Amino acid sequence: MRALTLDGPQNAPLRILCLGAHADDLEIGCGGAVLGLLRRRKAVEVDWVVFSAQGARAREARRGAALFLKGARRTRITIGRFRDGFFPYEGARIKQVFEQLKRRPAPDLVFTHCRDDRHQDHRVVSDLTWQTFRNHCILEYEVSKFDGDLGTPNVFVPLDRATSARKVASIHAAFSSQRGRPWFTPETFMALMRLRGVECRAPLGLAEAFHARKLVLKS
Ligand SMILES: [Zn+2]
Numbered sequence: 001m002r003a004l005t006l007d008g009p010q011n012a013p014l015r016i017l018c019l020g021a022h023a024d025d026l027e028i029g030c031g032g033a034v035l036g037l038l039r040r041r042k043a044v045e046v047d048w049v050v051f052s053a054q055g056a057r058a059r060e061a062r063r064g065a066a067l068f069l070k071g072a073r074r075t076r077i078t079i080g081r082f083r084d085g086f087f088p089y090e091g092a093r094i095k096q097v098f099e100q101l102k103r104r105p106a107p108d109l110v111f112t113h114c115r116d117d118r119h120q121d122h123r124v125v126s127d128l129t130w131q132t133f134r135n136h137c138i139l140e141y142e143v144s145k146f147d148g149d150l151g152t153p154n155v156f157v158p159l160d161r162a163t164s165a166r167k168v169a170s171i172h173a174a175f176s177s178q179r180g181r182p183w184f185t186p187e188t189f190m191a192l193m194r195l196r197g198v199e200c201r202a203p204l205g206l207a208e209a210f211h212a213r214k215l216v217l218k219s
Helices: 025-040 056-068 091-102 120-132 161-174 186-199
Strands: 014-022 044-052 074-079 109-113 138-141 155-159 206-211
Touching: 014 025, 014 120, 025 044, 025 056, 025 109, 025 138, 025 155, 025 161, 025 206, 044 056, 044 091, 044 120, 056 074, 056 161, 091 120, 109 120, 120 138, 155 161, 155 186, 161 186, 186 206
Parallel strands: 014 044, 014 109, 044 074, 109 138
Antiparallel strands: 138 206, 155 206
16 A cells, blocks of 8 residues: 655644653554654654653653654653543643643644543543644544553554664653553553554554544645
C-alpha cells in the first residue's frame, strides 16, 4: 500500500499537539510516531500535555517528554494535577484546560486517546479533544490494558527497529515507578507494534496504529 505523508505549508513548522491523560500514555500510544516525525521533519513544534501526574509521576512525565521530544524546534510541556481515575467528575475543570489549548496556534496534527478506550480518564480526554478541535487532523492512539479494549485501527505508522527499540527503552528509562507492574514489559510494547506491523505489512514488521474518524486528502 502506498504510504501517504503529512502535508503542510512550505517553510512552516509542523505543529503537533499530544494529549495524554496520565504519565506514559503518550509515550506508549504514539511515542514511535512522534520519534519518526522528529527524525524526518526539519521543523516540528510540539505541545505535550499530560493531564494527571503529581510528585514522582510528574517528574517521570517530564523525563518521558524530554526523551521523546529531542530534536523538536520548540516544545511546550504541560503537566496537570487532575486526580487519576476521576476525570469524569472533574470534567468542567479539564474542559477549561482545553479552552486554553484552543487559543494556542492551531495544530496540524493532534494525538489523543481512542474514543472507545474503556479507561474513563482516557475517554474524557478523547471526547474533549473532538469537542475542542473541530477542523483538525486527529489520530487516536491505543493503550493496551486489562480491559481488553483494543479495536481495529485504520491508520498505521511503520517503524524501523531502531525507533521501536528506542521507544521501548525510553519508556522503561522514564517510568521507573511502573517497572513492577506485570504488564509493563518490553514484550508488551513490542508485541502490539509487531501485530500492527503485520496488519499494515510494514517493511520491517513493526508499526504503531491509530484510529482516524475522518481524514481529508488532496484531490
Ligand atoms: Zn492512562
